Amino acid sequence: MMVHLETERLVLRRFTPGDTDLLVELDSDPEVMRWLTGGRATPREEVEGTVLPVYFSSYRRFPAFGHWAALERTSGEFLGWFEFRPPEPDRPREVELGYRLRRPAWGRGYATEGSRALIRRGFTELGVERVFAQTMTVNHRSRRVMEKSGLRYVRTFFADWPEAIEGSEHGEVEYVLERAEWQELQRAAR
Numbered sequence: 001m002m003v004h005l006e007t008e009r010l011v012l013r014r015f016t017p018g019d020t021d022l023l024v025e026l027d028s029d030p031e032v033m034r035w036l037t038g039g040r041a042t043p044r045e046e047v048e049g050t051v052l053p054v055y056f057s058s059y060r061r062f063p064a065f066g067h068w069a070a071l072e073r074t075s076g077e078f079l080g081w082f083e084f085r086p087p088e089p090d091r092p093r094e095v096e097l098g099y100r101l102r103r104p105a106w107g108r109g110y111a112t113e114g115s116r117a118l119i120r121r122g123f124t125e126l127g128v129e130r131v132f133a134q135t136m137t138v139n140h141r142s143r144r145v146m147e148k149s150g151l152r153y154v155r156t157f158f159a160d161w162p163e164a165i166e167g168s169e170h171g172e173v174e175y176v177l178e179r180a181e182w183q184e185l186q187r188a189a190r
């Protein structure tokens with residue numbers, strides 16, 4: 001079972017119950033949460049009672065996937081997290097990619113570096129057939145990371161969220177990368 005992944009600058013590891021403070025702090029930055037909740041922080045009780053338990057149960061169901069705490073390799077500093085897991089239990093080969101990083105870590109290519117490494121492992125070692133990612137149409141940073149990770153835009157859609165946040169009138173976008181496309185990208189890059 002693989003519970004660890006290293007890239008040039010990152011270490012990705014599983015979350016543990018001791019990580020509550022890190023997640024509370026991450027989600028307390030209104031800029032980090034802007035295109036997720038409109039800026040609202042995640043309460044500590046929700047991190048402890050819902051967020052982490054959901055991560056732990058998904059590790060049990062799909063041991064090689066899940067939410068990954070991202071640390072800077074040299075300093076060990078917590079940078080944020082990546083998500084790489086099948087959201088639909090009956091479609092284990094279709095994996096959703098996501099990420100959330102602390103603001104000081106933005107703009108240094110970390111999201112792209114972690115995403116590419118997870119995608120590579122998914123297609124080469126974990127039998128993944130399709131990677132997809134979704135974000136708000138107006139979340140240009142996130143869309144750029146999807147593009148740089150090799151995903152292509154497939155559709156805009158309108159989800160019926162309980163709370164409308166700024167920009168939600170423009171809907172959400174989905175990006176996809178199939179295994180054959182990824183292999184083609186690798187060949188072209190050589």
Ligand SMILES: CC(C)(COP(=O)(O)OP(=O)(O)OC[C@H]1O[C@@H](n2cnc3c(N)ncnc32)[C@H](O)[C@@H]1OP(=O)(O)O)[C@@H](O)C(=O)NCCC(=O)NCCS
Pocket residue numbers: 031032033035036080098099100101102105106107108109110111112113134135136139140141142144145
């Ligand atoms: C989205 C997020 C993970 C990106 O992390 P990151 O490490 O800064 O990403 P990278 O450095 O790998 O790439 C960011 C790219 O976006 C570009 N970018 C930055 N600001 C931008 C903007 N306002 N509009 C368009 N592109 C922008 C950068 O220039 C870079 O592209 P480039 O390398 O071609 O120049 C980070 O901003 C974040 O955590 N945001 C809050 C949470 C979030 O919205 N998550 C996604 C929800 S689906």
